[in-house]
Amino acid sequence: MSGAPLAARARRDRLGDEVAGIATIARLSLLEALRRRLLWALIGLTVLLVVVTAWAFQRLLEASPLPADETQLAVSQLLILVAFMFSFVLAMTAVFVGSPAIAGEVESGEALAILSRPIRRADVVLGHWVGFGIVVVTYAILAGLGEIGAVALTTGYLPPYPLFAAGFVALEGLVLLTLAVLLSTRLGVVTGGAIAVVLYGINWVMGVVGQAGAILGNDAIRTAGTISRIVMPTDVAWRGAMASLEPPTALLSSLGRTSVIFAVNPFYAAASPPPDQLAYAVVWIAVGLSLAIALFSRREL
Amino acid sequence: MTQLSGETAAAPPPFDARQTETVIFTQDLVKRYGSTVALAGLTLTVGRGEVFGFLGPNGAGKTTAVKLLVGLTAPTSGSGSLLGAPLGDRDARRRLGYLPELFRYQPWLTGREVLRLHCELARLERGSWRGEIEAALVTVGLEGRGDDRVATYSKGMQQRLGLGVALLGQPELVLLDEPTSALDPVGRQDVRRIIAGLRERGVTVFLNSHLLGEVERVCDRVAILDRGRVVASQPVSELVAARSVRIQVHGLGPTERASLARYGRMAEDGEWLAFADVDPERVPDIVAAIVAAGGRVAAVLPGRESLEERFFELLAEGRA
Numbered sequence: 117m118s119g120a121p122l123a124a125r126a127r128r129d130r131l132g133d134e135v136a137g138i139a140t141i142a143r144l145s146l147l148e149a150l151r152r153r154l155l156w157a158l159i160g161l162t163v164l165l166v167v168v169t170a171w172a173f174q175r176l177l178e179a180s181p182l183p184a185d186e187t188q189l190a191v192s193q194l195l196i197l198v199a200f201m202f203s204f205v206l207a208m209t210a211v212f213v214g215s216p217a218i219a220g221e222v223e224s225g226e227a228l229a230i231l232s233r234p235i236r237r238a239d240v241v242l243g244h245w246v247g248f249g250i251v252v253v254t255y256a257i258l259a260g261l262g263e264i265g266a267v268a269l270t271t272g273y274l275p276p277y278p279l280f281a282a283g284f285v286a287l288e289g290l291v292l293l294t295l296a297v298l299l300s301t302r303l304g305v306v307t308g309g310a311i312a313v314v315l316y317g318i319n320w321v322m323g324v325v326g327q328a329g330a331i332l333g334n335d336a337i338r339t340a341g342t343i344s345r346i347v348m349p350t351d352v353a354w355r356g357a358m359a360s361l362e363p364p365t366a367l368l369s370s371l372g373r374t375s376v377i378f379a380v381n382p383f384y385a386a387a388s389p390p391p392d393q394l395a396y397a398v399v400w401i402a403v404g405l406s407l408a409i410a411l412f413s414r415r416e417l
Numbered sequence: 418m419t420q421l422s423g424e425t426a427a428a429p430p431p432f433d434a435r436q437t438e439t440v441i442f443t444q445d446l447v448k449r450y451g452s453t454v455a456l457a458g459l460t461l462t463v464g465r466g467e468v469f470g471f472l473g474p475n476g477a478g479k480t481t482a483v484k485l486l487v488g489l490t491a492p493t494s495g496s497g498s499l500l501g502a503p504l505g506d507r508d509a510r511r512r513l514g515y516l517p518e519l520f521r522y523q524p525w526l527t528g529r530e531v532l533r534l535h536c537e538l539a540r541l542e543r544g545s546w547r548g549e550i551e552a553a554l555v556t557v558g559l560e561g562r563g564d565d566r567v568a569t570y571s572k573g574m575q576q577r578l579g580l581g582v583a584l585l586g587q588p589e590l591v592l593l594d595e596p597t598s599a600l601d602p603v604g605r606q607d608v609r610r611i612i613a614g615l616r617e618r619g620v621t622v623f624l625n626s627h628l629l630g631e632v633e634r635v636c637d638r639v640a641i642l643d644r645g646r647v648v649a650s651q652p653v654s655e656l657v658a659a660r661s662v663r664i665q666v667h668g669l670g671p672t673e674r675a676s677l678a679r680y681g682r683m684a685e686d687g688e689w690l691a692f693a694d695v696d697p698e699r700v701p702d703i704v705a706a707i708v709a710a711g712g713r714v715a716a717v718l719p720g721r722e723s724l725e726e727r728f729f730e731l732l733a734e735g736r737a
Contacts, residue, residue: 133540140537144523151525225520229582232487232515233538234507416450417489 137235141243142250149213149251158209162202162259169198170266177271191273192363195264196383199281199361202259203354206289207316210252214296215309217244218412223305227417238409245297245405252293256286264361277360280388284356287397291350292316294404301412319344323351324382331386349397352389359388438465440590440621441486443497443504448481448490455481457645458495463638465589468612468622470636470653472629472728478645479625480518483594486623487515500590511540514583518594518625521575524568528559528578531567532585541586553581556614558607572599580611591615594625609635633657633724641731648735656727661693661720662700669712677706688715 149155173191180187218241221227230240260282268274275281292312299308326341328334345352362385441463448456456478463469473479484490486497488505502509522531532553536546554563557577562570570578576599583591593612597605605628612635615622626632632639633653640650649656665688666674674690677683680703681695692703697719704714 136540137538140534144534148523148525225517226522228484228487228489228517229515229520229522229535229579230538231489232510232513232517233535234510234540235538236507416491417484 133234134236134239137239138243138246140235141230141240142247145213145217145244145247146250149248154209154213155251155255158205158255161205162255162262165198165201166259166262166266169263170270173267174270188273188363191267191271192275192361193383195267195273195275196358196361198263198267199260199285199357200354200383202256202263203285203288203357206252206256206259206285207292207350208313209255210248210289210293211296211309211312211316213248213251214244214293215300215312216305217241217248217297217300218408219300219303219305219308222415222417231417237413241297241301241405241409241412245293245408248293248297249290252289253286256289257282260285273363275361276364281357281360284353284360287394288350288353288357290401291348291353291397291404294401294408295348298404298408298411301408301415315348316350319348319351320354320382323355324380327355327384327386328380345393346396349393349400352393352397355385356389356394358383358385439463439498440465440467441469441497441499441623443482443486444495446482446485446495446497447493448478448485449493454645456485456492459485459642459645459647461640461647461650463621463623465621466616466619467638468616468624468636470632470639471623471625471642472627472632472639473642474627474732477642479627479642480594482642483515483518483592483623483625487513487592511586512589514585514588514591516576516579516583516591516593516596518598520579522567522578522582524566527564527566528554528570528574528581529563531578532563532581535582535585539586545586549585553584556584556611557581573601573604576600577604577607580608584611584615587618588620590621590623592623592625595627596624597626597628597631605631629723629725629728639724641728643732643735646735649731653724657724660695660697660727661691662695662697662703663689663691663716663718663720664703664707664714665689665716666707667713667715669707669710673710673712676710677703680706 173194176194177187177191180190182190218227221230221240227240231237261278264275264278264281295315296308296312299311302308303311322341322344325337326344329337329339329341439462441461443459443461446456446459446461447454459478459482461482471479471482481490485492485504486499488499488510491505497504499506500509500512523534526534529550532550533546536549541549550563551560554560557580559574559577559581562574567575567578576596580593580596583593593608597608600608609631612622612624624632624636636653638650638652639656640647642648667688674685677690677692680692680699682693684691684693695703700717700719704717707714
């Protein structure tokens with residue numbers, strides 16, 4: 117009679133064990149970010165950057181000979197440029213923390229000590245991802261909203277979807293973190309990190325090129341952009357961030373601008389990525405993590 | 418908590434009638450990395466409470482064997498059990514302490530934090546952590562340095578910390594892979610003391626080492642591994658037992674003396690007859706034969722080989 121509840125309880129204990137394993141490694145990863153002063157360096161530099169850009173925006177407005185609408189467009193473009201820099205810093209951070217996650221532990225022998233405990237390899241992979249993921253998302257939101265807030269205060273320009281912008285940048289960071297963790301299950305720290313950075317760069321360029329192909333009606337180039345999006349959806353997320361920071365299309369139209377002018381502008385997104393592309397990015401992360409778990413579980417230590 | 422597998426029941430009888438429980442058992446464990454054979458069929462039994470030495474030259478396959486036991490790598494073929502569960506069982510690892518051969522703990526943690534992390538990973542009762550950590554620090558001689566970052570530790574201190582980690586949670590089995598490689602003579606003595614303490618508490622110890630003197634001093638039984646194969650597995654006392662004997666004899670003529678050569682390589686040295694390569698069991702027979710031939714035995718001195726001499730003999734025999 118009591119078999120079923122007991123079995124359920126055993127299952128629950130098991131589940132508790134697994135969550136506990138992930139939580140332990142996630143806490144360790146967070147502590148690592150704090151102890152290695154990575155987080156503090158990032159926070160310090162970010163605050164400095166926000167202050168400097170706010171000052172620059174204010175000076176720019178004071179001296180602007182442009183009419184208000186044109187100025188708003190210019191501010192939005194500069195904001196996207198600054199956002200690109202933030203997203204770049206975040207992408208690099210994701211790679212720098214993700215690449216040593218598994219590879220570093222294997223190289224130092226820490227993995228031997230940790231995995232001799234009753235913990236699954238999957239928990240180690242997921243724990244690192246969760247811990248560093250918290251760092252990535254927190255940074256994206258604090259830095260993103262900080263910068264948008266500073267620009268709004270100094271110039272009066274508030275982009276249409278500030279929260280979405282920060283969320284998209286966070287998503288981009290999570291995709292790169294997933295890639296870095298995946299590569300670190302089989303490759304060395306430096307090799308995995310270098311590959312992730314190069315893939316990120318190619319993906320960004322292909323995003324710009326693909327958009328140009330789409331706007332100018334070049335099918336071959338558009339297809340290349342689509343393939344790039346499928347291989348890695350970092351640029352999908354970045355385009356979402358840009359679209360969230362751009363002024364409403366009505367403003368562009370009133371200024372007589374059409375998308376053709378922006379075809380090859382790397383800091384312009386013709387549209388926010390459709391929901392299916394965003395869903396794909398989430399699936400990509402899930403598949404990437406599953407693959408990382410499978411590869412690490414089969415790795416000889 | 419622990420699920421006993423069917424495999425345990427199939428284990429062969431323990432090596433020794435005094436031992437009632439098999440803690441480590443392997444059957445034809447093979448590990449290949451590509452075309453390299455790291456371990457070529459390891460069959461081994463270690464009983465509860467035993468201090469077992471695993472000896473062999475560098476590259477013999479010792480570390481591979483330990484990693485297979487802990488479940489850090491999977492065997493190419495063969496099977497085994499650890500603490501009554503199949504190799505690699507997660508629950509069995511709750512009762513295991515392991516010191517890897519090459520490792521460096523997180524340099525950004527303090528020694529105490531490393532120990533705390535392992536209390537957490539080992540799923541020890543939270544209330545016991547503090548006591549476990551303090552006890553481990555004292556046992557390995559790191560009291561007073563527990564709050565320093567691992568980055569500031571010397572190699573020897575890291576090894577001491579690793580030992581402390583392996584001792585957390587009162588494990589039933591402790592696997593030590595070259596525990597004294599970075600230690601000075603004082604550290605080595607400490608390790609011997611720690612192992613003696615574990616033996617007193619009935620903890621099974623599996624000691625991987627290439628330091629023969631160390632193994633000879635602390636182990637009950639050793640297996641000698643060479644090129645992935647066990648070339649000998651015996652109690653240390655038997656391994657280093659008399660393979661030679663010197664007997665002081667009066668009143669035997671040259672013919673009777675010469676006839677004793679049938680018991681082994683014999684050399685005469687005045688009143689002394691020295692036998693080499695003699696089975697210790699046959700020493701009473703030699704004495705009886707001398708007496709039967711009318712001789713008088715004044716003294717019998719069993720020889721004793723060092724484990725080192727025996728080790729090289731066994732390696733040579735295994736490679737012949």
